[in-house]
Amino acid sequence: MLTDIRAKSQITIPKSIVKHLGLAEGDQLDIYEKDGIIYMVPVTVYPKKYVLELQNEISMLKEDIQYGKQPTFDTIDALISQLEKE
Numbered sequence: 187m188l189t190d191i192r193a194k195s196q197i198t199i200p201k202s203i204v205k206h207l208g209l210a211e212g213d214q215l216d217i218y219e220k221d222g223i224i225y226m227v228p229v230t231v232y233p234k235k236y237v238l239e240l241q242n243e244i245s246m247l248k249e250d251i252q253y254g255k256q257p258t259f260d261t262i263d264a265l266i267s268q269l270e271k272e
Contacts, residue, residue, distance in 0.1 A: 207228060209228060
Protein backbone atom coordinates (compact mmCIF):
# COMPACT_ATOMS: atom_id res chain seq x y z
CA MET A 187 0.00 0.00 0.00
CA LEU A 188 1.22 3.46 -0.78
CA THR A 189 0.88 6.43 1.53
CA ASP A 190 2.08 10.01 1.29
CA ILE A 191 4.28 11.90 3.71
CA ARG A 192 2.33 14.98 4.76
CA ALA A 193 3.22 18.19 6.57
CA LYS A 194 5.29 17.64 9.72
CA SER A 195 6.38 14.21 8.36
CA GLN A 196 2.99 12.65 9.14
CA ILE A 197 1.70 9.51 7.44
CA THR A 198 -1.56 7.58 7.63
CA ILE A 199 -1.36 3.88 8.45
CA PRO A 200 -3.90 2.00 6.32
CA LYS A 201 -7.06 1.11 8.26
CA SER A 202 -6.73 -2.58 7.38
CA ILE A 203 -3.31 -2.72 9.07
CA VAL A 204 -4.53 -0.82 12.13
CA LYS A 205 -7.48 -3.21 12.46
CA HIS A 206 -5.38 -6.34 11.87
CA LEU A 207 -2.90 -5.34 14.60
CA GLY A 208 -5.63 -4.21 16.99
CA LEU A 209 -4.15 -0.72 17.25
CA ALA A 210 -6.10 2.23 18.64
CA GLU A 211 -5.64 5.94 19.11
CA GLY A 212 -3.01 6.58 21.77
CA ASP A 213 -1.08 3.34 21.15
CA GLN A 214 2.66 3.81 20.78
CA LEU A 215 4.97 2.68 17.99
CA ASP A 216 8.75 2.36 18.04
CA ILE A 217 9.93 3.76 14.70
CA TYR A 218 13.45 3.16 13.50
CA GLU A 219 15.47 2.79 10.31
CA LYS A 220 17.82 -0.07 9.51
CA ASP A 221 19.55 -0.62 6.18
CA GLY A 222 17.25 1.85 4.43
CA ILE A 223 14.03 0.25 5.71
CA ILE A 224 11.69 2.08 8.08
CA TYR A 225 10.25 -0.18 10.80
CA MET A 226 7.21 0.67 12.93
CA VAL A 227 6.73 -1.72 15.86
CA PRO A 228 3.81 -1.49 18.32
CA VAL A 229 5.05 -1.28 21.90
CA THR A 230 3.60 -1.14 25.38
CA VAL A 231 5.31 1.15 27.83
CA TYR A 232 5.04 0.31 31.53
CA PRO A 233 5.88 2.61 34.43
CA LYS A 234 9.34 1.92 35.85
CA LYS A 235 7.87 1.22 39.31
CA TYR A 236 5.65 -1.52 37.86
CA VAL A 237 8.59 -3.16 36.05
CA LEU A 238 10.72 -3.07 39.21
CA GLU A 239 7.88 -4.69 41.21
CA LEU A 240 7.60 -7.47 38.60
CA GLN A 241 11.36 -8.03 38.66
CA ASN A 242 11.26 -8.29 42.45
CA GLU A 243 8.37 -10.75 42.35
CA ILE A 244 10.18 -12.90 39.76
CA SER A 245 13.33 -12.92 41.89
CA MET A 246 11.33 -14.06 44.93
CA LEU A 247 9.64 -16.82 42.90
CA LYS A 248 12.99 -18.03 41.55
CA GLU A 249 14.32 -18.18 45.10
CA ASP A 250 11.23 -20.09 46.26
CA ILE A 251 11.67 -22.56 43.40
CA GLN A 252 15.35 -23.00 44.23
CA TYR A 253 14.53 -23.89 47.85
CA GLY A 254 11.52 -26.05 46.99
CA LYS A 255 8.95 -23.63 48.40
CA GLN A 256 7.23 -23.07 45.01
CA PRO A 257 5.87 -26.10 43.16
CA THR A 258 6.76 -26.49 39.50
CA PHE A 259 4.95 -28.52 36.88
CA ASP A 260 6.21 -30.26 33.74
CA THR A 261 2.83 -30.08 32.00
CA ILE A 262 -0.34 -28.03 32.16
CA ASP A 263 -2.20 -31.25 33.03
CA ALA A 264 -0.05 -31.65 36.15
CA LEU A 265 -0.84 -28.09 37.17
CA ILE A 266 -4.58 -28.61 36.66
CA SER A 267 -4.49 -31.86 38.64
CA GLN A 268 -2.83 -30.05 41.54
CA LEU A 269 -5.36 -27.23 41.40
CA GLU A 270 -8.24 -29.70 41.42
CA LYS A 271 -6.86 -31.30 44.60
CA GLU A 272 -6.86 -27.98 46.42
